[in-house]
Structure formats: C-alpha cells, structure tokens
Amino acid sequence: MEGFADKVRRAAVLLMYRRGRMPGAREWELKAALGKGHEKILDRLSEVLSELGLELYKLRLEDGDIRYLIRVKDPLTRSQAKLCGWRIDNLAALAAAIADIVSKQGRSNRRDLEELISRKTGRWRSLNLIDAFVKSGYLEEDEEGMISLGWRALAEVDLKDLMTLILGASQERRATA
C-alpha cells in the first residue's frame, strides 16, 4: 500500500519530468495517478517545494483545463539566469517581444517585432531569436505571420509585473549603443 509520502514523491516526479511537448501534468492526469485526495497531496508538495524556493503553479489552458507546473518562486538574479544558460541580450529580446505583444492586446506583427528586437540584437539575430522563442513555447506564430504569447510566456512571466516595471523603469541608464 502506497503511503502519503510516496504519493507526494510520485506527484513531484510526474510534475518535474517532461513526458510530452510540455512539462507538468494536467489536472485529470494527477487525479488519475494520485487517486482520491489528490488536492491534499498537491498541497503537501507545494509546502515541500516552497522550502526549496519553488512553487506549484496552475496554468489555465485554452481548452479550460488546468495544467500544474513547478516554477521558481522568487525572481532570478542575473548570475543565476546566466547559470541557467540565458544570455542577457536574449532575456532583453524576450522582454521586448512579450511587452510589445501585451501592449498590442496579445498579437503583434512579426515584422514589427523583428524591427523592435533588431534594435537590441541586430537584424539576423532578431530573426533567429524569434524562431527560437516560438520553438521553445514563449511565442506562437500563425500562418498570417502574427505573433502571440505562447504557453511558456503565460506560465513563466508575470505579465502585469513586467508591464508595470517597463513603464515605470528609470531612464537614467539610457542605451548608449
């Protein structure tokens, strides 16, 4: 008979290991795997994760279902981001792309986005970066060349905070380039 602690461990494995295109697990998957009382198991897991600086995040999907993901609770420092493999100019490009899309109500023209990002990274790099962001799920591109936010941007970026911070940012340190 599997104990409560075993179920918490199983839930952690289910949520951390990537099985398909997206990490995490849908609510029904967790219900099926953990059985009755899955909410209590997830609550306990959330407590354990909190001690490690992580949090259980509920992402509402387009079809109305909920996907549970584990994400970093507190913002990363620049050195931590570098350790995770992020380049500073890539982060800036992603920030610019997401902010532009949000300000245009969720959809932006690819050409406009390329132009905006190329100011920070250069023309060719902007093309590659947008493709990379689309591939990793931060952005989505439709057949008409319109870009919208992908599942990863919705899961990982606090959009309200990002917009507030960009609009309220001090312009003392202006780009010299």
Next chain:
Amino acid sequence: MQEASSKPSLSKGRREVREIIEACKAVEERRFNPFLIDIGGAVQTLRTYYPLWRSLEDYSMDAEALKGLSKVLALQNSQLLYRSSRLYADPEIVSSRIKRLATAKLAEIFLRAFHPVIELEQVTAPIIREALSYWDGMTPYSWRRRSISLGGGPRSLSTAELEAMGIAEREGFHEKLKEIEVELRGACIKGPVEYWSFIRSTAHGRVEILDRIYLVSFLLTSGEASMKRDADGNLWLWIPPKGYRGEVESITIPVEVGGE
C-alpha cells in the same frame, strides 16, 4: 476614409472600397489603432456604391470590406476591455520605452517578472533498459531494406490481366446486347415469343435473369424489339419491321428479386 461624392462612379467606388479593405487589414495586423477607422463613414461609403456593383468581384469586394469592418469593430471592443484592465499600456509608449532602455536594464526588469518552469529531461535506468531491449530486437537496416519492395513503377495492363483482376468484363455491354438481339430474332422467326419464357430460356440463376431483363429493356427502348399484351395479360415479344411506327406505350414489369 473619404466621403462618397455626390456623383458616385464605379471606378471611384472600387477604389474607395479597396482603401477600406486595406485599412481594415492594417488594423488587423496591429499597424493602426482600430479607433482610427470611422466605421460609420465606411459603412456609408459601402451603402453609396452598393447599387453600382455589377460583377461578382464587386460584390465579393463589398463583402470583404464589410467583414473587415466587423473585425475592426470587434477589435475596438476588445481594446476597450483591455484598456480597463491592469495590463493596459499604450503600444507607442511601450515601444519607445523598450527602445530607450539599455539591454542589461531590460533583462534585469524581465528577471524580476520571470519564474522559469522546472523540468527534467533525464535518462533513467528503466529507460536505458527499455532502449537496449528495443535495440536488440531491431532487424538490421540492410535486412529490412531488402524486404522493402519499391515496385517497378507504372506500367500498362493487358485486357486479359484486367479481366483476371475483375476490373474489365470479358464481354462488353454492346456485345451482350448484340447477342441477345440475335437470340430474340431467332426466337421470333415463327412469331411472337412469350416474354418470361424468353427471359428464362437460357438463364441460370437470378443474376442472369436480371441481366437478360435489363438487356431486353434496352432493345425495347431502342425499337429493335417490341412488346404487346394479350387479352389474358401475358406479355409477348416480337420483332417489328424496319420503319415501324406503332403506338408507344410504357410498360412497367415488376420483377421479384428476393424470391425464386
């Protein structure tokens, strides 16, 4: 959007409707603010030129403009909702702010709103065991390649091959019709022959009976054979002389398909 002049012309109408379509498209692609489009004026323009449309292209263009305007209206509505939300920020202001901010500062701002998802992509012992057993069970590619037949490409088939495959019949419909006509002419030498006795004379089984009924009906329709009904209601087949123009009557013959 231009106001329609007092004397609307077809070419001017087409130009103005095209302008409306282009403007709507620009709004859809987020190049213009949806509130820059005067929906009322655009609808009035469409209304002015509508009586002038003659071709299908004109009507299609009119419908496209109307569809574009409805999308602009929807965007105006969603923008109003968006403006009332906490996420609202003027795209121009956001764009200029992004352009002004240094790359490092922008990245720093982003990190404050960024909570990356934790995910592990790791090979585990059970996965390695499964992969090894799959690898062991795999047939070498050189063997599999031999068993894959790519075929000899397209080629022609003979009539005999088509007949063997059941695609073509040994006899065509015209040959069968000719055969039954000769048979009927032979049977009618001494005078009319009773319909059902002719049909059943050489037929074996229900399928052949139906086949003969079908062919005889063609002979009757084409005038190569004729049919009459006697006082008892029996049907008789006979061969009319050439140029015979008798009374034409349509007769329906019920055929029982299920029973013998």
